[in-house]
Amino acid sequence: MGEVVEEKKEPDSKRVHTYPLIRHSDMNDEMKTEAMELCVTACEKFSSNNETAARMIKETMDKKFGASWHAIVGEGYGFEITHEVKNLLYMFFGGNMAIMIWKCS
Amino acid sequence: MPAKAIGKGKQAGGASDISRRRTTRMRGDGDDMTDMGDGTDADDWMHSKALVKPEDQLDLNEQQLKEEFTRILTANNPHAPQNIVRYSFKERQYKQISSVDQLAIHFALDGNMLHKDSDEARRQMAKLGMPDAVQSEQAGSEGGEGAGAGAAEADDAKDEGKDEGRDDAATPTPAAAAGGKKLTNQFNYSERASQTYNNPYRERGTATEPPPRATFSGSVTQWEIFDAYNEDFEKQVNKQQIIMLFVYLSEYVFLCGFQSDDVTRIANASQIVERMVNQNTYDDIAQDFKYWDDPSDEYRENEGTLLPLWRFTFEKAKKLAVTSLCWNPKYKDLYAVSFGSYDFMKQGNGMILFYSLKNPSYPEFIYETDSGLMCLDVHPDHPYLVVVGYYDGSVGVFNIECKEPVHRCTAKNGKHTDPVWQVRWQKDDLENNHNFYSISSDGRIVQWTIIKNELIYQDVIQLTLPEAPAEGPDGTKVSTVGCGTAFDFHKRNDYMFLVGTEEGKIHTCSKAYSSQFLDTNLAHNMAVYQVRWNPWHPDIYITCSADWTVKIWEVSQKTTVDTNPENTQNVSNRKALFTFDLNNSVGDVAWAPYSSTVFAAVTADGKVFVYDLNINKYEPLCEQMVAVKKKTKLTHIEFNPVYPIIIVGDDRGNVTSLKLSPNLKKMPKEKKGQPAMDPAQREQLEIAKLDKLLNMVREPTEGSKPPAATEKK
Numbered sequence: 001m002g003e004v005v006e007e008k009k010e011p012d013s014k015r016v017h018t019y020p021l022i023r024h025s026d027m028n029d030e031m032k033t034e035a036m037e038l039c040v041t042a043c044e045k046f047s048s049n050n051e052t053a054a055r056m057i058k059e060t061m062d063k064k065f066g067a068s069w070h071a072i073v074g075e076g077y078g079f080e081i082t083h084e085v086k087n088l089l090y091m092f093f094g095g096n097m098a099i100m101i102w103k104c105s
Numbered sequence: 106m107p108a109k110a111i112g113k114g115k116q117a118g119g120a121s122d123i124s125r126r127r128t129t130r131m132r133g134d135g136d137d138m139t140d141m142g143d144g145t146d147a148d149d150w151m152h153s154k155a156l157v158k159p160e161d162q163l164d165l166n167e168q169q170l171k172e173e174f175t176r177i178l179t180a181n182n183p184h185a186p187q188n189i190v191r192y193s194f195k196e197r198q199y200k201q202i203s204s205v206d207q208l209a210i211h212f213a214l215d216g217n218m219l220h221k222d223s224d225e226a227r228r229q230m231a232k233l234g235m236p237d238a239v240q241s242e243q244a245g246s247e248g249g250e251g252a253g254a255g256a257a258e259a260d261d262a263k264d265e266g267k268d269e270g271r272d273d274a275a276t277p278t279p280a281a282a283a284g285g286k287k288l289t290n291q292f293n294y295s296e297r298a299s300q301t302y303n304n305p306y307r308e309r310g311t312a313t314e315p316p317p318r319a320t321f322s323g324s325v326t327q328w329e330i331f332d333a334y335n336e337d338f339e340k341q342v343n344k345q346q347i348i349m350l351f352v353y354l355s356e357y358v359f360l361c362g363f364q365s366d367d368v369t370r371i372a373n374a375s376q377i378v379e380r381m382v383n384q385n386t387y388d389d390i391a392q393d394f395k396y397w398d399d400p401s402d403e404y405r406e407n408e409g410t411l412l413p414l415w416r417f418t419f420e421k422a423k424k425l426a427v428t429s430l431c432w433n434p435k436y437k438d439l440y441a442v443s444f445g446s447y448d449f450m451k452q453g454n455g456m457i458l459f460y461s462l463k464n465p466s467y468p469e470f471i472y473e474t475d476s477g478l479m480c481l482d483v484h485p486d487h488p489y490l491v492v493v494g495y496y497d498g499s500v501g502v503f504n505i506e507c508k509e510p511v512h513r514c515t516a517k518n519g520k521h522t523d524p525v526w527q528v529r530w531q532k533d534d535l536e537n538n539h540n541f542y543s544i545s546s547d548g549r550i551v552q553w554t555i556i557k558n559e560l561i562y563q564d565v566i567q568l569t570l571p572e573a574p575a576e577g578p579d580g581t582k583v584s585t586v587g588c589g590t591a592f593d594f595h596k597r598n599d600y601m602f603l604v605g606t607e608e609g610k611i612h613t614c615s616k617a618y619s620s621q622f623l624d625t626n627l628a629h630n631m632a633v634y635q636v637r638w639n640p641w642h643p644d645i646y647i648t649c650s651a652d653w654t655v656k657i658w659e660v661s662q663k664t665t666v667d668t669n670p671e672n673t674q675n676v677s678n679r680k681a682l683f684t685f686d687l688n689n690s691v692g693d694v695a696w697a698p699y700s701s702t703v704f705a706a707v708t709a710d711g712k713v714f715v716y717d718l719n720i721n722k723y724e725p726l727c728e729q730m731v732a733v734k735k736k737t738k739l740t741h742i743e744f745n746p747v748y749p750i751i752i753v754g755d756d757r758g759n760v761t762s763l764k765l766s767p768n769l770k771k772m773p774k775e776k777k778g779q780p781a782m783d784p785a786q787r788e789q790l791e792i793a794k795l796d797k798l799l800n801m802v803r804e805p806t807e808g809s810k811p812p813a814a815t816e817k818k
Contacts, residue, residue, distance in 0.1 A: 017334040024321070080322035088321055092333055098325035104318070 016095045024090040035089045039099045068105035182207040383464050399766035409727040409768035415465035417760040427754025429480045430743040435488040437747045438462040445477030484530045492541045494525025500543050512560045519562030521545035526590045548586030591636045605633030635693045641701035641791040649691035655706050656681035682802050693741040701791035707739035715769050
């Protein structure tokens, strides 16, 4: 359904994409999908409050994959983080939101 | 014994008297004498033993105690039996024995005391020396006094016998036993203590490896997000387009091929895809094949290398040996391999595989046979015709189109009785029938002609040995046959061919004379494995053998057939122009197609040798291990007629292709500005090149017409 709309608008370069786009990740596929879905849920649920979204992501990830997850949700920031390998996900969502989650205990 | 008891009792009794006296003295008042257990603080240690009374002891008063009982002690044992009867042999009857043994020992103790004045004691004292003697004297005096006291009081034994029983039990103190004169030192004791061993402490620790970490950095901006989305979207669109294309293509294929059956309709397409995949997989090798030339060759004059390119293996052929290789005359990248086994004990099936350099991963064509194949040849004019020789002695002709041989000889029509070692297509005969030759170790060389779907055979030559026929089991003569192992036909003189035998001889034969050889040459000491004419020079051929050598020969000058039987039967033993010892059985040797002086050989220890006589007449330019595993034997080698590569087969079913480095493929330099040499000119040049070399090694008399005598050694 969404595709049809997109194809009609194709010449329009200002069109906004909102699908989740994984920019960088070294997680295994299973974990990646789960984390991505979690991020999408959190951002949709707390679309107005990034902090609660980040909190939800962090707490859920802690529960599911063990302690010390960190999450950043925001529209503009810079970062330099140290993470445990296979535990990093950097994705865009909603066209203007960047979500960064990683584990480092 | 009773005396002993009395003595003891006396001693104890005396002691108790003394102690009693002392007690009395110290206390200063005459207490109840019998109450010895009631001691004061000072005497506490002496009376540590409580007076134990048997429970059933009669309670007697003074009067009763004073009463005297007289007991007479006799030496008779009351328990000794009085009525022992023994049989008396003298009187032949049982008789009571009057004398009964009255001795009963209740207690025995061996003493170790000596009287100090006795001889024995003196001797011991002298032996032990003075200080010991003093000590022992003291001890002796102690003991002596004790004994003395005992002896002295023994007299009073009867008087004091009354008190004995009571005092004896009441005063068993050691001080009393020592006679009261000498008190033992209460503090003379040694304390012994021990401490348990303290186990040494040991520390052991391990540190777990921290989970691997990595850093990641970046920044988020709105435009970055936007760009990322756009990029990703484009990718998705592209992918979709490709998928659409595939769907379209597959539909197209389906539509086009709906009439033919399932496999063949996509055969062509899949073949193309397979080659594309292979081209991708082996891209580096393909690049090497096309462009790579060992640059270090420029700095080495007389050495070269072989660069391994593709390795061709096929699962089903892994246990078979490569028995021959043949390039396809039309498609320069295609070659045929026959598989069989050289092991007499391990014969099985055989196989022909066609490989293309364009697809090294899987054979283009596969033909399986029931018997091992020993050789094959692809028809030079009709590349679809392949003749093979079987281990069971038959020959067969395959058409590439068919899985089964189109012709195969049987025992009825001329089948060999031994493995066929080589087959070779010949020019079509005058009636344009295809024909080929085969050689086998049964000694026959047979010409086969395909006439109207039939295989007609004709024996060309029967190899015989000059020796007298051997005696058969029942007296019949069995003529010994020579065992042919290899042959090669002359490039220009159509009728002439060479035959190598298991005995090591090389026969020069003519198709026209079936009864005799033009020439026989005792070339090797062991079986000849391969014989090949030089592609350029008409008189030169090369042979290789199991005797570790490769030899280069020149055909004797007498080209006309000598009808004199002596001459033909006589085995000439000429000297080879060149002999190379390769230190192992040489499986195959081949001339390079591009130069008259280059040849390559393979040995059973897995090495390939490449020689260029023009550069080095004695040493190989290249000696390289090609086999992957240690024990793999290389069996055959073939030069590609066009590309500078060789293919080498081994006894594990592998075929390896190798690229020759520039030093190994030196050709005469073409002068700049001049047009390329025409073939005739080139040939002249090559022949001249080889001749120049040969002149150096030819026997000096050979310049003019060589007499037969010089030729024979």
